[in-house]
Amino acid sequence: MNKVLIIGQGIAGALLARTLRQHGVDVRLADGALPGSASLAAAGIINPVTGKRFVKSWRFGDFFPVARATYTALSQELGVDIWSETAIIRLLSTAEERNDWSARCALPEYDSYLSDNDGGGAWKPLTGPGWHFGRIHQAARVNFPALLAAFREKTQAEGWFEQRNYTPEEAAREARYYDAVVFCEGYRGATNPFFPGIQWQIAKGEALIVRIDDPQAGNIAEMLKKTVMLAPLGQGRFWAGGSYQWHYADLLPSCEEGAYLEKHLAGMLTAPYKIVGQMAGVRPTVRDRRPLLGRSPLDPKLYIFNGMGTKGALLAPYWAAHLVDHLLEQTPLDPEVDIRRFGGI
Numbered sequence: 001m002n003k004v005l006i007i008g009q010g011i012a013g014a015l016l017a018r019t020l021r022q023h024g025v026d027v028r029l030a031d032g033a034l035p036g037s038a039s040l041a042a043a044g045i046i047n048p049v050t051g052k053r054f055v056k057s058w059r060f061g062d063f064f065p066v067a068r069a070t071y072t073a074l075s076q077e078l079g080v081d082i083w084s085e086t087a088i089i090r091l092l093s094t095a096e097e098r099n100d101w102s103a104r105c106a107l108p109e110y111d112s113y114l115s116d117n118d119g120g121g122a123w124k125p126l127t128g129p130g131w132h133f134g135r136i137h138q139a140a141r142v143n144f145p146a147l148l149a150a151f152r153e154k155t156q157a158e159g160w161f162e163q164r165n166y167t168p169e170e171a172a173r174e175a176r177y178y179d180a181v182v183f184c185e186g187y188r189g190a191t192n193p194f195f196p197g198i199q200w201q202i203a204k205g206e207a208l209i210v211r212i213d214d215p216q217a218g219n220i221a222e223m224l225k226k227t228v229m230l231a232p233l234g235q236g237r238f239w240a241g242g243s244y245q246w247h248y249a250d251l252l253p254s255c256e257e258g259a260y261l262e263k264h265l266a267g268m269l270t271a272p273y274k275i276v277g278q279m280a281g282v283r284p285t286v287r288d289r290r291p292l293l294g295r296s297p298l299d300p301k302l303y304i305f306n307g308m309g310t311k312g313a314l315l316a317p318y319w320a321a322h323l324v325d326h327l328l329e330q331t332p333l334d335p336e337v338d339i340r341r342f343g344g345i
């Protein structure tokens, strides 16, 4: 395979394009700068232990080393520092939560991910009394907006980026000039007629940007998690999110979700803060929470790379490499991510 057109330059399309280029493929990357981009609203957090029950993320040990290698190399290539490995301080309140946490910490397979009885680090004076702190190790943050802006600049300078919104039909017609067209459209993939039968469950999400008015806030490196996650952006500013909406009227930030996030923030912080921004995006989530890779049952030249759901930062590097192996070496797709699991048409 020598020539590939990629539709969509979120984190999925960007990493796929980079990996194909590394293998000598002539890539053209198109993006229509459409509203609702998940990557531009996301904090890019990688968290090994998620959910109310603190369960280790699916195949984390396989994906994290690939993510770390990919983003540190990309930082070098793009000349932008996009990768930071920082712990997450977990706020625990109820007795049940504290017991669940301690029980997890006692399990050998959680040993390198969780620790108990943490002091709360720099967050302690900003969070008020009464909290118990846990610590999540092997967490990281990828600065998606910086990565995507720098990647766009590079592809434009090198002449292989096109700012254009392709309809699926236009892209399919374009396929005659390429060996393959790969759709990396984020949530818009749910309406692409060339990939029927997929059980999408897309979820809009919103986040706030807040500035904590405390001299200590600018020095905080760790993230802080209760219902909402706070991730430091520098100079006392933090990304605070995200919310989940499975039904929504538009792609804009809303008062309701802003109020929901603020309510949770107010419960976490005693330090004064100001809301200085709000954003919204739509997560390309699939019912079985697994990525979507594979070939269209309707046109053999069309492929999909999507379904990163809530975990694009962790998943996209590993699965981009997996799809490239499939495209170039015909290695079989992992059945867990192959879209044929939905039965096609």
Ligand SMILES: Cc1cc2nc3c(=O)[nH]c(=O)nc-3n(C[C@H](O)[C@H](O)[C@H](O)COP(=O)(O)OP(=O)(O)OC[C@H]3O[C@@H](n4cnc5c(N)ncnc54)[C@H](O)[C@@H]3O)c2cc1C
Pocket: 007, 008, 009, 010, 011, 012, 013, 030, 031, 032, 033, 034, 035, 036, 037, 038, 039, 040, 041, 042, 043, 044, 045, 046, 164, 165, 166, 167, 168, 184, 185, 186, 187, 188, 204, 205, 206, 207, 241, 242, 243, 280, 281, 282, 283, 284, 306, 307, 308, 309, 310, 311, 312, 313, 314
């Ligand atoms: C509020 C929020 C918080 C999140 N937090 C995290 C987090 O902390 N960590 C994490 O790992 N993940 C997080 N996520 C999820 C993460 O954003 C996604 O997993 C990931 O960004 C999906 O990337 P993508 O490239 O598939 O889609 P997108 O980022 O949506 O990109 C799709 C791109 O395709 C373009 N496009 C679409 N259709 C066309 C077309 N027909 N023609 C041309 N261009 C087209 C769009 O313009 C867009 O640029 C969060 C999401 C949200 C909404």
